Every structure is written in structure tokens, then in C-alpha cells.
Amino acid sequence: MNQVHATRPEHSPKDHPAVPRGKIGVLLANLGTPDSYTYWPMRRYLNQFLSDKRVIDYPSWKWQPILQGIILTKRPFSSGEAYKSIWNHELDESPLMLITKDQTAAITETMKTRFGDMVMVDFCMRYGNPSTESKVRKMVKAGCEKILFFPLYPQYAGATTATANDEFFRALMKEKWQPAVRTVPAYFGHPQYIESLAASIEAAYGELENRPEMLVVSYHGMPTRYLKEGDPYHCHCQKNTRLLKERLGWEDTEITTTFQSQFGPEEWLQPYTVDEVARLAKEDGKKRIAVVAPAFSADCIETLEEINEEIKESFEEAGGEEFTYIPCLNDHPSHIAALSQIIEENLQGWIG
The missing domain is CATH 3.40.50.1400 (Rossmann fold)
Structure with a gap:
């Protein structure tokens, strides 16, 4: 298996710090979830979601007064009650967050078995936390020279896949040294x-x-x-x-x-x-x-x-x-195997 270590760049001074290089990042992306089902976390989440022009493409002058003045005054209460009915109160997280964590852990194990420490797997959310920007920054700092971005939507839609990709590319705009990147296309027919x-x-x-x-x-x-x-x-x-x-x-x-x-x-x-x-x-x-x-x-x-x-x-x-x-496929072993296979196919040419 391939192992990746921090090393001093060739021909650099002896006191140059070791730099971790050579990793490949696999960044899974899902829609997102509020941090809590209470009013203000729900309002922040809904504001971010419903302000996305990929989701609702009405002109801002027309849509924002309705959103800020009417919808975000009432909807956080009704949406909060809906989230409360499915919330994991013991762990204080939504099902989507818990399942995405489990999927990431399972895929991490699969990639580690296959490629050792060369592949770093993590997840982000388009809306809410953890943000796409924070996870891109984390991967770059960890030495990922390449990142495969994987929106977890089997079918492509502008309001799901495209906006996730948009956010990923916006995050890359803030990096001085951008990694090479790929995005995983729709996989409903795999x-x-x-x-x-x-x-x-x-x-x-x-x-x-x-x-x-x-x-x-x-x-x-x-x-x-x-x-x-x-x-x-x-x-x-x-x-x-x-x-x-x-x-x-x-x-x-x-x-x-x-x-x-x-x-x-x-x-x-x-x-x-x-x-x-x-x-x-x-x-x-x-x-x-x-x-x-x-x-x-x-x-x-x-x-x-x-x-x-x-x-x-x-x-x-x-x-x-x-x-x-x-139920959805969630972290069922057959689903993890399918997602892992799709990842490996999209890593071809990047990794042996």
C-alpha cells in the first residue's frame, strides 16, 4: 500500500520544514442540515438554502423581500417542528448528518484498504456545516495535490449537483495553490x-x-x-x-x-x-x-x-x-461498495 509522509522539498535548505505532499482528496458533498431545530439555526439554514439562485432563481429585488419579510419569519417554526420529530436528541444531530458521517467512515476504510494513506476522504455540506470551503482548506493543508469532488446526488440537477460544484469552485478560488480537481457526474445508471x-x-x-x-x-x-x-x-x-x-x-x-x-x-x-x-x-x-x-x-x-x-x-x-x-441506501455495505467503485473509476489516471 502507498504511504504518504511529510518530507523536506528537494534542494531546499536544511532548515526548511517538512511538507506533506502527494495525497489525493475525495470530498463527499450532501445538501446540508441545520445545526439545531430551534428558530435561529433553522432561520440561518433556510436563509442560505432559499437564497441560492440555483434553487430559486427569481430576481433578488422580487424574492428577497418575500423571503426575509414573510417566509423566514414563519417557516423556521414549522420546519423546526418537522426536524424535531426526526432529530437524534441523544447525539443532538440530524439523521442526514449522522448517516453522512457513517458513509464517510465506511468509504474511508475502503479507500485505506485499497490505497493506504494516499487517499484522504472527508465530507462537506452545501448549506450549513461543515462548509465546503473549510473542508477544501483542510485537504489542501493536508497535502492533497488532487481533489475528487463527489456530490451525493444520483441524478444531476442544477439545484443540487450544480450548486454543490459551484460552491466547491468558489472555495478553490481562495487557494493560492489550487489542487487539480475532478467532479463526479450523475451516477444513477451505474x-x-x-x-x-x-x-x-x-x-x-x-x-x-x-x-x-x-x-x-x-x-x-x-x-x-x-x-x-x-x-x-x-x-x-x-x-x-x-x-x-x-x-x-x-x-x-x-x-x-x-x-x-x-x-x-x-x-x-x-x-x-x-x-x-x-x-x-x-x-x-x-x-x-x-x-x-x-x-x-x-x-x-x-x-x-x-x-x-x-x-x-x-x-x-x-x-x-x-x-x-x-429507506434510502444510507451506509448499507452494497451502497458503500457502489460509491467506492464510482470513486475508484473517477480516480483512474490519478492513482494506481
Whole structure:
């Protein structure tokens, strides 16, 4: 295995300090989480998130008065209550933070076994802490001459992958000596990812006494306008579902694609998950459904609270009887293996 040590640069004076060189950084990135579910941490987090032009692209003169004067006055309370319902109170962290830490630790072990001390693995959040800038600085100081930036979004979207990359490049702008960098592209079609996703569904179905009549594959939504402006997210989601269906060997009547988490007055990608599950129960007479959320690499507020509480309630109020939420892949060994394989493929040419 390769070992990396701090050494004095060649031809430098004898009193020159040893400099750690030669490492490769792998920086995982996820959306982020508030530091707490109380008002001010929630407000800071929501302000950063909802002020991102990649997320909401309205002109600042139009959007900021609404955001600062109305939304950020009320929404921290409702969002805080939602976070409180899923918060790990013992460790005082959100599920997304805990799972991302576990994913990072598992991938670190895999990379260490494969490459020794040559690869440094860490994580950052686009919004909140730990910031992208702080982790880029840490990697540069540790001697990373190359950094692979890995947004943990299987499907590409401007509001997820692109804004994470934006923040990464902004951090690099502050470095005197920039490392060479690469970014990992969308990986929804990677065979190991599809295999891991399909296996999780098969395992969940295998534990149920009654097989669900429909699998609802729910992706985070976005305004339909973004699709018309060239964002490939909708296409990636549809293809993700098709690849999953083909791997499972299912019929079209057993699986459907929906979109959740719509926000604001615009039309978003449809059908909306919350409405579709109710329609399945009321109009199609489906009494048993399962929901899986492949747009999320880790369980978070949109899965644990929105799907497993709000969307579940919508299904049951419409007459549904058995609702099964299939967790995200999180730090399952097959998911870690898939992510590690994607990392190794993207490190080709950088490391032996």
C-alpha cells in the first residue's frame, strides 16, 4: 500500500520544514442540515438554502423581500417542528448528518484498504456545516495535490449537483495553490448503484406479509420551467426508474414515478407524490403501496418526515391500508461498495 509522509522539498535548505505532499482528496458533498431545530439555526439554514439562485432563481429585488419579510419569519417554526420529530436528541444531530458521517467512515476504510494513506476522504455540506470551503482548506493543508469532488446526488440537477460544484469552485478560488480537481457526474445508471437499489427493494418486499400492489418511486421535485430550460433532472429520474424496473423484472403496472417537495406557486414536475398516492388509493383501489426515494443518498427530512409521515397520511386518509417506506441506501455495505467503485473509476489516471 502507498504511504504518504511529510518530507523536506528537494534542494531546499536544511532548515526548511517538512511538507506533506502527494495525497489525493475525495470530498463527499450532501445538501446540508441545520445545526439545531430551534428558530435561529433553522432561520440561518433556510436563509442560505432559499437564497441560492440555483434553487430559486427569481430576481433578488422580487424574492428577497418575500423571503426575509414573510417566509423566514414563519417557516423556521414549522420546519423546526418537522426536524424535531426526526432529530437524534441523544447525539443532538440530524439523521442526514449522522448517516453522512457513517458513509464517510465506511468509504474511508475502503479507500485505506485499497490505497493506504494516499487517499484522504472527508465530507462537506452545501448549506450549513461543515462548509465546503473549510473542508477544501483542510485537504489542501493536508497535502492533497488532487481533489475528487463527489456530490451525493444520483441524478444531476442544477439545484443540487450544480450548486454543490459551484460552491466547491468558489472555495478553490481562495487557494493560492489550487489542487487539480475532478467532479463526479450523475451516477444513477451505474450498474452497482442500480443493483444496490434493486436489492434494497427486494429485501424490503421479502419482509412483508403482503406484497405491495404498487412501488412509488418518489424523486425530489423541481419547477417544470427548469426542465424546459435544459435541466436533465426529469430525464435522469425517468431513466433511473426504467433501469430499476428492468433490473427487478417488473411490469409497468407495478412501478410508477412521482415527484415530491413542491414549493411556491409555480407548476412543478408531476405527478406530485402526495396527490398520486391518494389517487392510487381512491381511484385505483390500491390498498398496499411501497415508496422508495432514489434521489436521496441518505435519509433526511424529505424521507423520514415528508414521506413517512405526510405522504403516508395522504394515502391512508384516501383509503389506503398498508404503507411501506423503503429507506434510502444510507451506509448499507452494497451502497458503500457502489460509491467506492464510482470513486475508484473517477480516480483512474490519478492513482494506481
